Amino acid sequence: MDSITKQEARSTNYLESRLAPRTDITDSDFEVPVIDLSASFTDSLDARKAVASQIRQACTTSGFFYVSNHGVPTPTLEKILDQAKRFYTELTKEQKQDLHIKKSKYGYGWEPSEYTSIAGDVETKEGWNFGYEAGLDKTGGDGKYRNLDGSEGKANLWPNEEDLPGFYNGVKEYYSAVLELARHLFRLFALSLDLPENHFDHMTTHPGGIARLLYYPAPKSDVTAQSASKEEEIGLGAHTDYECFTLLLSSSTPGLEILKPSGKWHQASYIPNAFIVNVADFLMRWTNGVYKSTVHRVVNRSNEVRYSVPFFFSINYEEVVETLSTCLKEGEKPQYPPIGAGEYILERLNATTKDGAGFFGNDNVVVG
Numbered sequence: 135m136d137s138i139t140k141q142e143a144r145s146t147n148y149l150e151s152r153l154a155p156r157t158d159i160t161d162s163d164f165e166v167p168v169i170d171l172s173a174s175f176t177d178s179l180d181a182r183k184a185v186a187s188q189i190r191q192a193c194t195t196s197g198f199f200y201v202s203n204h205g206v207p208t209p210t211l212e213k214i215l216d217q218a219k220r221f222y223t224e225l226t227k228e229q230k231q232d233l234h235i236k237k238s239k240y241g242y243g244w245e246p247s248e249y250t251s252i253a254g255d256v257e258t259k260e261g262w263n264f265g266y267e268a269g270l271d272k273t274g275g276d277g278k279y280r281n282l283d284g285s286e287g288k289a290n291l292w293p294n295e296e297d298l299p300g301f302y303n304g305v306k307e308y309y310s311a312v313l314e315l316a317r318h319l320f321r322l323f324a325l326s327l328d329l330p331e332n333h334f335d336h337m338t339t340h341p342g343g344i345a346r347l348l349y350y351p352a353p354k355s356d357v358t359a360q361s362a363s364k365e366e367e368i369g370l371g372a373h374t375d376y377e378c379f380t381l382l383l384s385s386s387t388p389g390l391e392i393l394k395p396s397g398k399w400h401q402a403s404y405i406p407n408a409f410i411v412n413v414a415d416f417l418m419r420w421t422n423g424v425y426k427s428t429v430h431r432v433v434n435r436s437n438e439v440r441y442s443v444p445f446f447f448s449i450n451y452e453e454v455v456e457t458l459s460t461c462l463k464e465g466e467k468p469q470y471p472p473i474g475a476g477e478y479i480l481e482r483l484n485a486t487t488k489d490g491a492g493f494f495g496n497d498n499v500v501v502g
Protein backbone atom coordinates (compact mmCIF):
# COMPACT_ATOMS: atom_id res chain seq x y z
CA MET A 135 0.00 0.00 0.00
CA ASP A 136 2.82 2.28 0.99
CA SER A 137 4.64 2.32 -2.30
CA ILE A 138 1.46 2.96 -4.22
CA THR A 139 0.48 6.00 -2.21
CA LYS A 140 4.03 7.40 -2.22
CA GLN A 141 4.25 7.03 -5.95
CA GLU A 142 0.78 8.45 -6.34
CA ALA A 143 1.47 11.45 -4.19
CA ARG A 144 4.98 12.43 -5.10
CA SER A 145 5.74 11.62 -8.66
CA THR A 146 5.30 14.40 -11.14
CA ASN A 147 4.22 11.72 -13.59
CA TYR A 148 1.30 10.90 -11.39
CA LEU A 149 0.08 14.48 -11.26
CA GLU A 150 0.63 14.80 -14.98
CA SER A 151 -1.41 11.67 -15.54
CA ARG A 152 -4.21 13.20 -13.52
CA LEU A 153 -3.90 16.43 -15.51
CA ALA A 154 -4.00 14.61 -18.83
CA PRO A 155 -7.12 15.01 -20.96
CA ARG A 156 -9.75 12.36 -20.26
CA THR A 157 -11.06 10.18 -23.04
CA ASP A 158 -14.03 8.61 -21.26
CA ILE A 159 -16.23 11.71 -21.54
CA THR A 160 -16.25 15.02 -23.41
CA ASP A 161 -16.66 18.54 -22.09
CA SER A 162 -20.32 18.55 -23.11
CA ASP A 163 -20.99 15.71 -20.64
CA PHE A 164 -19.14 17.58 -17.96
CA GLU A 165 -21.73 19.12 -15.70
CA VAL A 166 -21.58 20.41 -12.17
CA PRO A 167 -25.28 20.10 -11.29
CA VAL A 168 -27.11 21.68 -8.41
CA ILE A 169 -28.75 18.90 -6.40
CA ASP A 170 -31.63 19.91 -4.16
CA LEU A 171 -31.38 17.77 -1.01
CA SER A 172 -34.91 18.53 0.30
CA ALA A 173 -36.33 15.16 -0.74
CA SER A 174 -33.44 13.34 0.91
CA PHE A 175 -34.67 14.44 4.33
CA THR A 176 -38.12 12.86 3.84
CA ASP A 177 -39.38 9.43 4.95
CA SER A 178 -39.69 8.20 1.40
CA LEU A 179 -36.92 5.79 0.42
CA ASP A 180 -37.85 6.30 -3.22
CA ALA A 181 -37.38 10.03 -2.84
CA ARG A 182 -34.00 9.49 -1.21
CA LYS A 183 -33.03 7.09 -3.99
CA ALA A 184 -33.97 9.70 -6.58
CA VAL A 185 -31.56 12.16 -4.98
CA ALA A 186 -28.92 9.42 -4.79
CA SER A 187 -29.20 8.77 -8.49
CA GLN A 188 -28.46 12.44 -9.23
CA ILE A 189 -25.41 12.11 -7.01
CA ARG A 190 -24.28 9.05 -8.94
CA GLN A 191 -24.67 10.86 -12.24
CA ALA A 192 -22.45 13.71 -11.01
CA CYS A 193 -19.87 11.43 -9.37
CA THR A 194 -19.41 9.28 -12.47
CA THR A 195 -18.87 12.30 -14.75
CA SER A 196 -17.40 15.51 -13.30
CA GLY A 197 -17.08 14.29 -9.71
CA PHE A 198 -18.42 17.70 -8.60
CA PHE A 199 -21.90 18.95 -7.68
CA TYR A 200 -23.53 21.67 -5.63
CA VAL A 201 -26.02 20.91 -2.88
CA SER A 202 -28.85 23.26 -1.96
CA ASN A 203 -31.48 22.92 0.77
CA HIS A 204 -28.90 20.95 2.73
CA GLY A 205 -30.18 21.84 6.18
CA VAL A 206 -27.22 23.90 7.43
CA PRO A 207 -28.72 27.24 8.50
CA THR A 208 -27.59 30.31 6.55
CA PRO A 209 -26.42 32.15 9.71
CA THR A 210 -24.10 29.20 10.48
CA LEU A 211 -22.56 29.60 7.02
CA GLU A 212 -22.20 33.35 7.42
CA LYS A 213 -20.69 33.02 10.86
CA ILE A 214 -17.92 30.64 9.85
CA LEU A 215 -16.90 32.91 6.98
CA ASP A 216 -16.82 35.70 9.50
CA GLN A 217 -14.59 33.63 11.81
CA ALA A 218 -12.27 32.98 8.87
CA LYS A 219 -12.04 36.71 8.27
CA ARG A 220 -11.35 37.34 11.96
CA PHE A 221 -8.57 34.77 11.98
CA TYR A 222 -6.73 36.63 9.22
CA THR A 223 -7.53 40.19 10.20
CA GLU A 224 -7.50 40.10 14.02
CA LEU A 225 -4.63 37.77 14.93
CA THR A 226 -1.14 39.24 14.89
CA LYS A 227 1.66 37.62 12.95
CA GLU A 228 3.15 36.45 16.29
CA GLN A 229 -0.14 34.90 17.37
CA LYS A 230 -0.33 33.04 14.08
CA GLN A 231 3.33 31.98 14.41
CA ASP A 232 2.39 30.24 17.66
CA LEU A 233 0.03 28.07 15.63
CA HIS A 234 2.57 27.36 12.90
CA ILE A 235 1.96 24.16 10.94
CA LYS A 236 5.53 23.03 11.65
CA LYS A 237 4.37 22.39 15.23
CA SER A 238 2.00 19.68 13.97
CA LYS A 239 2.63 16.14 12.76
CA TYR A 240 -0.61 16.21 10.81
CA GLY A 241 -0.50 19.44 8.85
CA TYR A 242 -2.73 21.22 11.38
CA GLY A 243 -2.31 24.85 12.35
CA TRP A 244 -1.42 27.97 10.43
CA GLU A 245 0.10 27.65 7.01
CA PRO A 246 1.65 30.93 5.87
CA SER A 247 1.24 31.97 2.26
CA GLU A 248 3.96 30.74 -0.08
CA TYR A 249 4.75 27.95 2.40
CA THR A 250 3.51 25.03 0.35
CA SER A 251 3.23 24.38 -3.33
CA ILE A 252 1.48 21.50 -4.94
CA ALA A 253 2.37 21.44 -8.59
CA GLY A 254 5.47 23.62 -8.39
CA ASP A 255 3.30 26.73 -8.20
CA VAL A 256 3.99 28.83 -5.14
CA GLU A 257 0.59 29.46 -3.64
CA THR A 258 -0.78 32.79 -2.43
CA LYS A 259 -3.23 31.23 0.02
CA GLU A 260 -2.92 31.13 3.78
CA GLY A 261 -4.65 28.41 5.74
CA TRP A 262 -5.55 27.23 9.20
CA ASN A 263 -6.17 23.49 9.31
CA PHE A 264 -7.75 21.38 12.02
CA GLY A 265 -9.18 17.92 12.51
CA TYR A 266 -11.99 16.03 14.25
CA GLU A 267 -12.45 16.34 17.98
CA ALA A 268 -15.30 14.59 19.80
CA GLY A 269 -16.24 17.98 21.27
CA LEU A 270 -17.00 19.23 17.76
CA ASP A 271 -19.31 16.29 17.03
CA LYS A 272 -23.01 16.59 17.95
CA THR A 273 -23.10 12.86 18.65
CA GLY A 274 -20.22 13.27 21.11
CA GLY A 275 -18.34 10.57 19.18
CA ASP A 276 -17.82 7.09 20.59
CA GLY A 277 -14.55 7.76 22.41
CA LYS A 278 -12.54 5.85 19.83
CA TYR A 279 -11.11 8.68 17.75
CA ARG A 280 -7.36 8.45 17.15
CA ASN A 281 -5.10 10.79 15.23
CA LEU A 282 -4.04 10.11 11.65
CA ASP A 283 -1.10 7.99 12.87
CA GLY A 284 -3.21 6.09 15.40
CA SER A 285 -1.91 8.06 18.39
CA GLU A 286 -4.10 9.51 21.14
CA GLY A 287 -4.19 13.09 22.34
CA LYS A 288 -5.27 16.54 21.21
CA ALA A 289 -3.75 17.51 17.91
CA ASN A 290 -5.47 20.77 16.93
CA LEU A 291 -3.68 24.08 17.35
CA TRP A 292 -6.41 26.50 18.46
CA PRO A 293 -5.87 30.24 18.88
CA ASN A 294 -6.04 31.41 22.50
CA GLU A 295 -9.63 32.28 23.45
CA GLU A 296 -8.56 35.73 24.66
CA ASP A 297 -6.86 36.45 21.33
CA LEU A 298 -10.03 35.66 19.38
CA PRO A 299 -13.03 35.52 21.74
CA GLY A 300 -15.83 33.26 20.50
CA PHE A 301 -13.72 31.68 17.77
CA TYR A 302 -13.85 28.13 19.14
CA ASN A 303 -17.63 28.22 19.54
CA GLY A 304 -18.09 29.67 16.07
CA VAL A 305 -15.95 26.95 14.53
CA LYS A 306 -17.74 24.30 16.57
CA GLU A 307 -21.18 25.45 15.38
CA TYR A 308 -20.09 25.13 11.78
CA TYR A 309 -18.06 21.93 12.10
CA SER A 310 -20.79 20.04 13.93
CA ALA A 311 -23.37 21.07 11.33
CA VAL A 312 -21.22 20.18 8.35
CA LEU A 313 -20.23 16.85 9.91
CA GLU A 314 -23.91 16.00 10.36
CA LEU A 315 -24.54 16.90 6.72
CA ALA A 316 -21.56 14.80 5.61
CA ARG A 317 -22.92 11.75 7.45
CA HIS A 318 -26.30 12.35 5.80
CA LEU A 319 -24.67 12.65 2.38
CA PHE A 320 -22.68 9.48 2.93
CA ARG A 321 -25.94 7.58 3.39
CA LEU A 322 -27.03 8.96 0.03
CA PHE A 323 -23.67 7.94 -1.41
CA ALA A 324 -24.35 4.41 -0.12
CA LEU A 325 -27.69 4.34 -1.94
CA SER A 326 -26.03 5.77 -5.03
CA LEU A 327 -23.60 2.83 -4.99
CA ASP A 328 -26.42 0.26 -4.75
CA LEU A 329 -25.60 -0.41 -1.12
CA PRO A 330 -27.94 -0.40 1.89
CA GLU A 331 -28.39 3.14 3.17
CA ASN A 332 -26.66 2.31 6.47
CA HIS A 333 -23.69 0.56 4.83
CA PHE A 334 -21.12 3.15 5.91
CA ASP A 335 -22.70 4.18 9.23
CA HIS A 336 -20.47 2.08 11.50
CA MET A 337 -17.39 3.57 9.79
CA THR A 338 -18.32 7.16 10.59
CA THR A 339 -18.78 7.06 14.36
CA HIS A 340 -15.47 8.95 14.94
CA PRO A 341 -14.56 9.88 11.38
CA GLY A 342 -11.65 11.79 9.98
CA GLY A 343 -12.79 15.27 9.10
CA ILE A 344 -10.08 17.81 8.39
CA ALA A 345 -11.25 21.34 7.73
CA ARG A 346 -9.48 24.54 6.71
CA LEU A 347 -10.12 28.22 6.90
CA LEU A 348 -8.52 29.54 3.74
CA TYR A 349 -7.63 33.08 2.78
CA TYR A 350 -6.81 34.10 -0.76
CA PRO A 351 -5.58 37.68 -1.15
CA ALA A 352 -6.72 39.74 -4.11
CA PRO A 353 -4.12 39.34 -6.84
CA LYS A 354 -1.25 41.81 -6.99
CA SER A 355 -1.00 41.66 -10.76
CA ASP A 356 -3.65 41.51 -13.43
CA VAL A 357 -4.88 37.94 -13.66
CA THR A 358 -7.06 37.77 -16.74
CA ALA A 359 -10.12 35.59 -17.06
CA GLN A 360 -8.35 33.48 -19.70
CA SER A 361 -5.85 31.17 -18.09
CA ALA A 362 -3.32 31.19 -15.32
CA SER A 363 0.23 30.59 -16.44
CA LYS A 364 3.12 29.97 -14.06
CA GLU A 365 3.74 33.73 -13.78
CA GLU A 366 0.20 34.33 -12.69
CA GLU A 367 -0.86 34.05 -9.11
CA ILE A 368 -2.04 30.61 -8.16
CA GLY A 369 -4.11 30.64 -5.00
CA LEU A 370 -4.01 26.88 -4.62
CA GLY A 371 -2.24 24.67 -7.15
CA ALA A 372 -3.86 21.91 -9.21
CA HIS A 373 -4.60 18.90 -7.03
CA THR A 374 -7.12 16.28 -6.07
CA ASP A 375 -8.43 15.89 -2.53
CA TYR A 376 -7.48 12.85 -0.47
CA GLU A 377 -10.50 11.75 1.54
CA CYS A 378 -13.97 10.45 0.63
CA PHE A 379 -15.54 13.73 -0.37
CA THR A 380 -15.18 17.44 0.30
CA LEU A 381 -17.87 19.92 1.29
CA LEU A 382 -16.74 23.38 0.23
CA LEU A 383 -18.15 26.68 1.39
CA SER A 384 -16.76 29.94 0.07
CA SER A 385 -17.31 33.65 0.29
CA SER A 386 -18.98 35.23 -2.73
CA THR A 387 -15.67 35.77 -4.54
CA PRO A 388 -15.37 32.96 -7.09
CA GLY A 389 -12.05 31.24 -7.74
CA LEU A 390 -12.48 27.48 -7.87
CA GLU A 391 -11.52 26.00 -11.23
CA ILE A 392 -12.25 22.38 -12.18
CA LEU A 393 -10.35 20.48 -14.87
CA LYS A 394 -12.57 19.56 -17.79
CA PRO A 395 -11.98 16.40 -19.84
CA SER A 396 -10.33 18.50 -22.60
CA GLY A 397 -7.78 19.89 -20.14
CA LYS A 398 -9.44 23.34 -20.05
CA TRP A 399 -10.55 24.84 -16.77
CA HIS A 400 -14.20 25.21 -15.78
CA GLN A 401 -14.64 28.28 -13.60
CA ALA A 402 -17.14 27.29 -10.94
CA SER A 403 -19.71 29.96 -10.25
CA TYR A 404 -20.63 31.04 -6.77
CA ILE A 405 -24.09 29.93 -5.67
CA PRO A 406 -25.22 31.62 -2.44
CA ASN A 407 -25.69 29.26 0.51
CA ALA A 408 -24.85 26.15 -1.49
CA PHE A 409 -21.96 23.80 -0.82
CA ILE A 410 -19.80 22.39 -3.57
CA VAL A 411 -19.25 18.67 -3.06
CA ASN A 412 -16.47 16.76 -4.77
CA VAL A 413 -15.34 13.18 -4.75
CA ALA A 414 -11.83 12.70 -3.39
CA ASP A 415 -9.15 10.08 -4.03
CA PHE A 416 -9.96 7.65 -1.21
CA LEU A 417 -13.51 7.21 -2.49
CA MET A 418 -12.27 7.07 -6.07
CA ARG A 419 -10.06 4.14 -5.09
CA TRP A 420 -12.75 2.51 -2.95
CA THR A 421 -15.14 2.60 -5.94
CA ASN A 422 -12.46 1.25 -8.29
CA GLY A 423 -12.45 4.53 -10.19
CA VAL A 424 -16.19 4.51 -10.85
CA TYR A 425 -16.51 7.78 -8.93
CA LYS A 426 -14.21 10.49 -10.27
CA SER A 427 -11.86 12.55 -8.16
CA THR A 428 -11.25 15.51 -10.42
CA VAL A 429 -8.29 17.90 -10.43
CA HIS A 430 -9.09 21.44 -9.31
CA ARG A 431 -7.27 24.60 -8.27
CA VAL A 432 -8.02 28.12 -7.09
CA VAL A 433 -7.17 31.35 -8.92
CA ASN A 434 -8.56 34.55 -7.49
CA ARG A 435 -9.27 36.68 -10.57
CA SER A 436 -11.26 39.32 -8.73
CA ASN A 437 -10.15 42.42 -6.87
CA GLU A 438 -11.55 41.04 -3.64
CA VAL A 439 -10.18 38.82 -0.93
CA ARG A 440 -11.61 35.30 -0.99
CA TYR A 441 -12.31 33.08 2.01
CA SER A 442 -13.24 29.43 1.82
CA VAL A 443 -13.88 26.60 4.24
CA PRO A 444 -13.36 23.11 2.83
CA PHE A 445 -14.31 20.13 4.99
CA PHE A 446 -12.70 16.85 3.96
CA PHE A 447 -14.84 13.94 5.09
CA SER A 448 -13.22 10.60 5.71
CA ILE A 449 -14.13 7.48 7.67
CA ASN A 450 -12.85 6.21 11.02
CA TYR A 451 -9.11 6.35 10.46
CA GLU A 452 -8.42 2.77 11.60
CA GLU A 453 -10.68 1.33 8.89
CA VAL A 454 -9.04 -0.60 6.09
CA VAL A 455 -11.29 -0.92 3.06
CA GLU A 456 -11.41 -3.07 -0.04
CA THR A 457 -12.98 -2.22 -3.38
CA LEU A 458 -16.77 -2.10 -3.09
CA SER A 459 -18.22 -5.18 -4.74
CA THR A 460 -20.98 -3.14 -6.38
CA CYS A 461 -18.28 -1.25 -8.30
CA LEU A 462 -16.86 -4.36 -9.93
CA LYS A 463 -18.40 -5.78 -13.06
CA GLU A 464 -18.51 -9.55 -13.32
CA GLY A 465 -14.96 -10.89 -13.59
CA GLU A 466 -13.43 -7.44 -13.07
CA LYS A 467 -10.49 -7.19 -10.68
CA PRO A 468 -9.89 -4.34 -8.20
CA GLN A 469 -7.39 -1.77 -9.51
CA TYR A 470 -6.24 -0.92 -6.00
CA PRO A 471 -5.13 -2.98 -3.00
CA PRO A 472 -6.85 -2.62 0.41
CA ILE A 473 -6.26 0.80 1.90
CA GLY A 474 -6.17 2.21 5.44
CA ALA A 475 -7.99 5.50 5.85
CA GLY A 476 -5.70 7.39 8.24
CA GLU A 477 -2.51 5.92 6.84
CA TYR A 478 -3.42 6.93 3.30
CA ILE A 479 -4.29 10.51 4.19
CA LEU A 480 -1.16 11.04 6.29
CA GLU A 481 0.95 9.69 3.46
CA ARG A 482 -0.66 12.08 0.99
CA LEU A 483 -0.31 15.04 3.35
CA ASN A 484 3.35 14.33 4.07
CA ALA A 485 3.99 13.92 0.38
CA THR A 486 3.27 17.63 -0.09
CA THR A 487 6.32 18.37 2.10
CA LYS A 488 9.97 18.34 1.11
CA ASP A 489 11.26 14.77 0.69
CA GLY A 490 7.99 13.56 2.22
CA ALA A 491 9.46 14.37 5.64
CA GLY A 492 6.25 15.85 7.01
CA PHE A 493 5.40 19.25 8.42
CA PHE A 494 6.79 18.72 11.91
CA GLY A 495 9.85 20.91 12.46
CA ASN A 496 9.93 21.84 8.79
CA ASP A 497 10.59 25.53 8.16
CA ASN A 498 9.96 25.39 4.49
CA VAL A 499 8.07 22.61 2.84
CA VAL A 500 7.87 23.89 -0.72
CA VAL A 501 8.25 20.91 -3.04
CA GLY A 502 10.32 21.91 -6.07
Ligand SMILES: O=C(O)CCC(=O)C(=O)O
Pocket residue numbers: 346348370375382384389390430431432442443444
Ligand atom coordinates in the same frame (compact mmCIF):
# COMPACT_ATOMS: atom_id res chain seq x y z
O1 LIG B 1 -10.76 27.24 -1.69
C1 LIG B 1 -11.33 26.54 -2.50
O2 LIG B 1 -12.28 26.94 -3.18
C2 LIG B 1 -10.88 25.12 -2.75
C3 LIG B 1 -9.98 24.58 -1.69
C4 LIG B 1 -9.47 23.23 -2.03
O3 LIG B 1 -9.61 22.74 -3.12
C5 LIG B 1 -8.73 22.46 -1.01
O4 LIG B 1 -8.38 23.01 0.06
O5 LIG B 1 -8.48 21.27 -1.26
Ligand SMILES: [Fe+2]
Pocket residue numbers: 373374375430
Ligand atom coordinates in the same frame (compact mmCIF):
# COMPACT_ATOMS: atom_id res chain seq x y z
FE1 LIG C 1 -9.23 20.65 -3.07
